[in-house]
Amino acid sequence: MNGPSVADMLVVDDLRVAFPNREGGMTEAVRGVSFRLGRERLGIVGESGSGKSQTGRAILGLTAPEGRVTANRMEFDGIDLLHSSARQRRALRGGRIAMVLQDPKFSLNPVMSIGDQIVETLDAHARVSRREARDRALETLRQVQIDNPERVFDLYPHEVSGGMGQRAMIAMMLIADPDLLIADEPTSALDVTVQLQLLAILDRLVTDRGMGLVFISHDLRLVSTFCDRILVMYAGKVVEELSAGGLQDAQHPYTRGLVNCLPRLGEHRHPLPTLDRRPEWAL
Amino acid sequence: MTIAEQTRGGGRRSARLLRGADTVGRFLLVIFLTYLGLLAVTFFIGRVIPIDPVLAVVGDRAPEHVIQRVREEMGLNKPLWEQFFIYCRKVLQGDFGTSVLTSNPVMQDIRRAFPATIELATLGTIMGAGLGVPLGVWAAVRRGGVADQLVRVMGLIGYSVPIFWLGLMGLLVFYARLGWVGGPGRIDVAYEYSLTPVTGFMLLDTAIAGEWEAFGNAFSHLILPASLLGYFSLAYISRMTRSFMLNELNQEYVIAARAKGLTETRIIWRHALRNAMVPLVTVIALSYAGLLEGSVLTETVFAWPGLGLYITNSLQNADMNAVLGGTIVVGSIFIGLNLLSDILYRLLDPRTKTR
Known part of the structure; x- marks a missing residue:
């Protein structure tokens, strides 16, 4: 594997994303997020709208x-993401940084066969013959543990289950062969049993290929078992950074509240704990 | 593949065949019922209008016994259901009766008028869809920008300026002043009588005869009215394309396509438009059907002997056989094009096949 191997494959410094609001001003959805990422698994947890x-x-x-x-800085492998041209960014997308979206029911094109959609990514980034592209697509389908890739290759998204769609x-x-995968709630639309299967597949692929992973989820427990490091976001800011094992050592009251709300087997708590959201945390 | 899998595959195939047969059967039933409805409506109209078909033939000064005889000849003394049955049988044989106005069989008149309209409508739709779809896509992609406003204004003009005024202005500028196009009518009089009609389509007939000069002349007559109709359908098709495209561009699969690193061109045309085409096919087919119905105003301004002009003339002269015959032809066009768009819909959207 070529490309960056040490830490700092991705550097994000004071990232801010703002959208115009109804009053004619801008509302910041992301308010100064900073982190560095190597070939590791970073979890980003937070509630809706964080x-x-x-x-x-x-x-x-x-x-x-x-x-x-x-942002002050946003770089991937030394490439300035803020000021790179549209063409440069396109080469990065799918080629070196890829993203898995939440629900395959909506994120796969309904009128294009699964095989065509997979081959298309390769076509955009490599010069390959049709035959070669097809072979590699079948191989990749096998890697996501689809047993009969030839059949799935010709199916349309509505003809497969949610778990199969997400594997596709x-x-x-x-x-x-990207270096970094951003998985945006990749399992939220799936059944619990399928979730675990899919995570196992993702886990193996990331390990085998030595990729970096940004795993975005609202599920604190899932992220803590799956990732090396966790960023906890609240109202557009990172309120706390934890190592996966250090969940119990969380300092910030919001994180502590989240941890406290996790149900435990065999326990009876009345009343159930609820999340506290203080306005001063959002400052 | 194991044996169990093979048999399952076979079962799947035959199930698919069965479903296919089922779909065709349902299609045929729908066509049959729609057609029956169309015939019932035209039959009903023919009976309730205050025009006595007997008087229309014999005149109002004929003696009583003549009226009685003609009434019996026309089968109007028979019970209503039997009349309807006879009517249906005749229509299915292509017999719409005789036109009082031209004293030709209505079918013969329609056969002459319809190709003129088809020529006009087809060229108009090709122009309208050929330009309207890309313009609508462009407007959707540049939403809120100059391009969007430009397409919006173009569409607005197409909707709101009366087509007969545009037609007259077009004739004034491009025919009378600039002499770029042929004037009213389908072809110059000089060519009109030397030409043997084979198909009734001027462009085809002149091409078959190898008369390329006449072909050019017919085309120069056709281009202006066809452009006007094309502009009219462009206005509609571009608006619909824009709204379908905006809907598609907001879908998650577009974000996924961007995340794959595809070019914008490919995302717009291969992904979003391919999805937007599914409902667009129906829009284009119905707009084509609307033009095939014959656009009376355009045909009047351009002295175009098409279906719209024929039906309107017949209506003004209380020529009921011709009007009803024309109505049935127009109805059949709508049924046919609806069917066609249904089939295309199924071809374009894989989701309809397994449902």
Whole structure:
């Protein structure tokens, strides 16, 4: 594997994403997020609207056109993501940084066969013959543990289950061998049993290929078992950074509240703890 | 593949065939019922309008016994259901009766008028869809920008300026002043009588005869009215394309396509438009059907002997056979094009096949 191997494959310093609001001003959805990432697994946890998805999208340059992205620094492998040309960014997307979206029901094109959608990514980043592209797509489908890739290759997204669709989505994003994968709630739309299967597949692929992973989720427990490091986001800011094992040592009251709300088997708590959201944390 | 899998595959295939047969059967039933409805409506109209078909033939000064005889000849003394049955049988044989106005069989008149309209409508739709779809896509992609406003204004003019005025102005400028196009009518009089009609389509007939000069002349007559109709359908098609495209561009799969590193061109045309085409096919087919119905105003301004002009003339002269015949032809066009767009819909959207 070539490319960056040490820490700092991705450097994000004071990232801000703002969108125009109804009053004619700008509302910041991400308010100064900073982190560095090597070939490791970083989890970003937070509730809806905490800015975790917008952080992921800003890295890929997929912020909606009306949004405004600023940062002191945002670099991938020494490439300035803020000032690179559209062509440079396109080469990065899918080629070196890929993203898995939440629900395969919506993130796969309904009128294009799964195989075509996978091959398309490879076509955009490598010069390959049709035959070669097909072979590699079938190989990647096998890697996401699809047993009969020839059949799935010709199926349309509505003909497969959610878990199968999400595996196809991962294949589509990994076929061009990216260095970094941003997974934006990749399992939230799936059944619990399928979730675990999918995580195992993702886990193995990331390890085998030595990729970096940004795992965005609202599920603190999932992230803590799956990632090396966790960023806890609240109202557009990182309120706390933890190592995965250090969940119990969380300092910030919001994180502590989250940890406290995790149910434990065999325990009876009345009343159930609820999350505290103090306005001063959002300052 | 194991044997179990093979048999399962076979079962799947035959199930698919069965479903296909089922779909065709349902299609045929729908066509049959729609057609029956169309015939019932035209039959009903023919009976309730205050025009006595007997008087229309014999005149109002004929003696009583003549009226009685003609009434019996026309089968109007028979019970209503039997009349309807006879009517249906005749229509299915292509017999719409005789036109009082031209004293030709209505079918023969329609056969002459319809190709003129088809020529006009087809060229108009090709222009309208060929330009309207890209313009709509452009407007959607540049939403809120100059391009969007430009397309909006173009569409607005197409909607709101009366087509007969545009037609007259077009004739004044491009025919009378600049002499770029042929004037009213389908072809110059000089060519009109030397030409043997084979198909009834001027462009085809002149091409078959190898009369390229006449072909050019017919084309120069056709281009202005066809452009006007094309502009009219462009206004509609571009608006619909824009709104379908905006809807598609907001979908998650577009973000996924961007995340894959595809070019904007590919995302817009291969992904978003391919999805937007599914409902667009119906829009284009119905707009084509609307033009095939014959656009009376355009045909009047350009002295174009098409279906719209024929039906309107017949209506003004209380020529009921011709009006009803024309109505059935127009109805059949709508049924046919609806069917066509249904089939295309199924071809374009894989989700409809397994449902």
